Amino acid sequence: MSYRKSNLSRRADGQYLRTIGKAYNTGGELKPKRFLLGKDLRQAEAANLLLERLWDLVVQDFESLRQEDLAYLKRGGELLRSPQDPVPVTYKERQQEPVHWSRDYLQVAEAARQARTTASVVRKPKEKPSAYVKRLDRLQQALPSFHITAPPQDQDAASRGRGLHAANARDKAQEAVESARVAQTSVPRQLGQTLYAALDAYAKRVINGRESGKVEAATALRLKQAIPDMDLGELGYSALEGIQRYWTARPEAKLRSGKSSGHPISIATVDRHLSVARRFVRWLDRSDAYKWEMPRHGLEALQANLQRLRTEVEVSKLRSGALVFSVDQLTTLWRHATDTDRLFVLLGLNAAMSHAEIISLRHDEVESATQTIKRIRGKSGVYGEFALWPETQAALAWWRQFSTASSDLVLNTREGRPYTRQRIANQWAALYKRIARAEQDNVNWWLPFKHLRKTAAQFVRDASDGEVAGVFLSHGHL
Numbered sequence: 001m002s003y004r005k006s007n008l009s010r011r012a013d014g015q016y017l018r019t020i021g022k023a024y025n026t027g028g029e030l031k032p033k034r035f036l037l038g039k040d041l042r043q044a045e046a047a048n049l050l051l052e053r054l055w056d057l058v059v060q061d062f063e064s065l066r067q068e069d070l071a072y073l074k075r076g077g078e079l080l081r082s083p084q085d086p087v088p089v090t091y092k093e094r095q096q097e098p099v100h101w102s103r104d105y106l107q108v109a110e111a112a113r114q115a116r117t118t119a120s121v122v123r124k125p126k127e128k129p130s131a132y133v134k135r136l137d138r139l140q141q142a143l144p145s146f147h148i149t150a151p152p153q154d155q156d157a158a159s160r161g162r163g164l165h166a167a168n169a170r171d172k173a174q175e176a177v178e179s180a181r182v183a184q185t186s187v188p189r190q191l192g193q194t195l196y197a198a199l200d201a202y203a204k205r206v207i208n209g210r211e212s213g214k215v216e217a218a219t220a221l222r223l224k225q226a227i228p229d230m231d232l233g234e235l236g237y238s239a240l241e242g243i244q245r246y247w248t249a250r251p252e253a254k255l256r257s258g259k260s261s262g263h264p265i266s267i268a269t270v271d272r273h274l275s276v277a278r279r280f281v282r283w284l285d286r287s288d289a290y291k292w293e294m295p296r297h298g299l300e301a302l303q304a305n306l307q308r309l310r311t312e313v314e315v316s317k318l319r320s321g322a323l324v325f326s327v328d329q330l331t332t333l334w335r336h337a338t339d340t341d342r343l344f345v346l347l348g349l350n351a352a353m354s355h356a357e358i359i360s361l362r363h364d365e366v367e368s369a370t371q372t373i374k375r376i377r378g379k380s381g382v383y384g385e386f387a388l389w390p391e392t393q394a395a396l397a398w399w400r401q402f403s404t405a406s407s408d409l410v411l412n413t414r415e416g417r418p419y420t421r422q423r424i425a426n427q428w429a430a431l432y433k434r435i436a437r438a439e440q441d442n443v444n445w446w447l448p449f450k451h452l453r454k455t456a457a458q459f460v461r462d463a464s465d466g467e468v469a470g471v472f473l474s475h476g477h478l
Contacts, residue, residue, distance in 0.1 A: 016044035021055050023101040033101055035113045043115050045311045046264045050112035053145055053249035061142045062099045069094050108146055117251040120151040133161030144242035145249035196229040198290055202280050219276045232292045240301035247273045248304045267306050278302045324455040329445050336435045343395040348452030351386040352473050355421040361410045377474035384474040
């Protein structure tokens with residue numbers, strides 16, 4: 001795209017600046033559009049990424065509309081420049097009109113400038129409610145990476161408009177039923193079968209009592225953020241492509257409290273959502289309950305080159321290798337850890353365990369005679385064997401006094417419930433806060449719990465090579 005002038009510039013006042021596309025100013029002149037992205041580099045990078053994705057969609061939508069308008073003018077139709085300037089646009093003028101930000105898109109760009117993916121679009125003066133919600137819907141379809149809403153002052157009008165369209169939809173549905181009866185044929189089965197209902201059904205199916213199933217179910221339900229609900233008959237290639245565009249635009253990550261994190265979702269999160277989306281449409285295509293067929297090349301619409309989604313800052317960080325804890329950081333971590341925290345740290349470093357491996361560890365996988373853990377890693381299906389350190393042996397022996405005798409799992413709460421990923425994450429967050437208070441520091445070296453496993457692999461790699469580290473991590477194939 002022509003906007004690629006990759007580096008952000010920084011003004012004397014510390015604000016990051018991004019120039020992308022053109023827009024008409026108050027004097028009616030078409031000028032380069034500049035966006036101030038704030039003084040925080042990480043937020044500026046997130047905003048810049050959103051603006052670039054948005055401009056790609058602006059260009060696509062502009063060219064699509066231009067072709068529609070040119071075909072309409074060729075048939076003898078008439079287009080006006082604006083309600084304030086009711087002079088017809090000529091075919092040549094429309095053909096040569098440069099791509100630019102429209103008023104609606106600039107409202108979305110204002111949200112992107114602040115690294116937000118929820119954008120409010122105001123109602124035009126005297127615009128009918130039905131036309132207003134139709135415009136919002138058109139923007140939502142064109143911009144799947146953003147959540148388009150009505151501002152508070154226009155929500156009543158939007159609600160009335162949706163009510164009118166809902167009544168129209170009911171009338172059309174009834175008309176379809178009557179037409180099918182007259183024709184003595186059945187109503188198409190996908191009528192009334194919606195995408196969101198299918199996602200709900202898929203989420204219930206994959207849970208099946210497994211912790212990993214709960215994660216997949218939650219991810220499947222989050223796919224609703226990428227696309228509005230629709231009849232399954234409308235779920236074609238373009239709609240699947242819209243899901244992909246939403247996640248590859250890396251919308252803003254949210255904290256558990258629902259507040260903004262100030263940075264985009266990770267590449268791993270993008271990959272997880274697209275993987276679940278592909279599994280969902282495969283299931284939907286094969287399901288007897290839903291008469292939906294995968295469009296041609298449908299799975300390709302849900303694939304992406306993840307490496308191209310990294311920001312320049314993220315690419316630069318890759319040069320320093322995997323993010324791991326240093327020995328000094330592990331020492332600080334150990335000093336402030338509780339006994340339970342230390343058990344998790346030891347399992348992460350000694351046996352290459354992250355959340356999924358820890359919560360699924362079984363008593364019969366821990367051999368007391370040889371003091372080893374022998375197990376098949378669930379994710380890769382590869383066998384792993386780990387000789388336990390004396391500290392790990394002692395920590396497991398300490399834990400056994402609290403374990404539930406009737407459970408096959410090693411990790412249970414004192415109430416007898418299995419440990420969950422969230423419980424481990426909560427304890428890790430509590431340890432972070434404890435260290436930050438004690439050390440009077442922001443602990444900017446802190447990493448997620450899964451990086452203990454990465455740290456252990458890096459130690460093995462430093463002492464041997466990448467092949468041995470891969471065996472330690474139970475990578476590869478049986």
